[in-house]
Amino acid sequence: MSEWAATLDALVRERGGALYGYAYVLTGDSHAADDLLQDALVRAFRRSRGSMPLDAAHAYVKRAMQTALIDGHRRASVRPRSDHREADRVEEDWTRAQDTRDALLEAVQSLPPRERTCLIMRYFDGLNAASIARELGLAPGTVRRYLADAVGTLSRTYQDFGIDRSDLLDGGHDTTVVVHTDGERS
């Protein structure tokens, strides 16, 4: 087995649950999460030639999921996703949701991919806007706008869920990720 294949194998066996879980957070759908994880694995390994530390591979696949989702990942035409314009509707009966958690997840999944990805990176990964921007190759101002738009949409269509706007835009931690040409990160 080649080194990249061995790394892929080990990564899925040891970290597959965490990666799939992250894909599920991003997509909110098991089939879509399967597709997203597959696409991310291909993106991450197709140009990798050698072995890669699992932590690096994990981070690389995770980033590939974020960018794949933002790119509007290509299998969307195969399995229709929820209409992102749904975010424009007013959810009048959200209180019927079984609990706040379900309502929150539904609300997050209704966001357009860019806003959704930034929001998840902000609150699930705990990154600040500058770090998200670096990870996604976007301008910090763009990320801040996506975050603000996301929370604006949530507030308009569902409720604000207690999200603190100052924390949204200025909170989170900083991280620096270097992506090497062979796909390894440090």
Next chain:
Amino acid sequence: MSADLIEALRHAQHAGSVAFELRDPEDAIRPARRRVRRHKAVVGGATAVGAVAVVGAAAWGVGQLPYAGTTMADEPPMGGGPADAPDATAGGPDAEDVAVAERMTLDALLAQAVAREQGDPDDGRTAVLECKPEDDPVIGHDPSVPGRAYSLVECGTLWASPDAHLTMGDDTAVSLDVVEGTVTIRYTITNDGTLAIPYREAVYGVLETDSDLRTDDSGYMSGLTLSETSAWADATTRVAVLTSDVESAVLGPGESITGTLVWSGDAADGTALGRILGGGADFSFTLGVRVQDQDPTVIRPVIIEVSTGFEYGLEREPS
């Protein structure tokens, strides 16, 4: 703080993680590994395909073009390798000869393109693949990889301007040698449109045993050839081969490209090519020509697909 939101996201991650742990990881590993193999540049690792090594051989009779195939297999089968690849062109894609003809641009080619779906009848329109620029090895080429890099990528399918129409010549010949284990296609591709078509190096071939079947199983690629049960990943996505080369030439109206593509394998290997060689499957083939934009710095992989519309296979005794 947004404790509720964080809690909801973590709960979803946990639920997904638990669901995955209950599954066989091979279900995720196997398709990913297969797709990565198809995507990977393989020039430096041809031996990896082992018993199903395939030789890609395509050549043009023009000085400015390097030999376009690669010596991927241990030995060139049937004399179909580089030395024997036909080098004549009918008219010959000579840049000076076609300088007077207006050149096709990618914008013009795709100006009125419409989506093409699997199963659409070929009614004379130009079948085109549009691939992602970031998948082009010209961009992603790693200079530390020896030789030229090839990638198999999945591209969107379109019907494009008929002004860029390429057709397969009547003298295109398909032969199948069971003893040698080879399928050879000597092709002529003619520009029967009204515009000169700049193209970038690669003419590649895909053999399919069941082009109506959506699957990426059993695909083997080496050099500029590929054998698959089907090159359709889904109804609007098809596999293409991209090379890292940037050499380009121009095919004027009425001019032709000729070349040879050779697939070699083993009837016993159970792949699509093996079934063809064993007489268990008929096949169709498609050739692809990558169009170069007028601006040579533009990397935008767009491929015109050319096929005969026929199926081929071993003659069988009437039952």
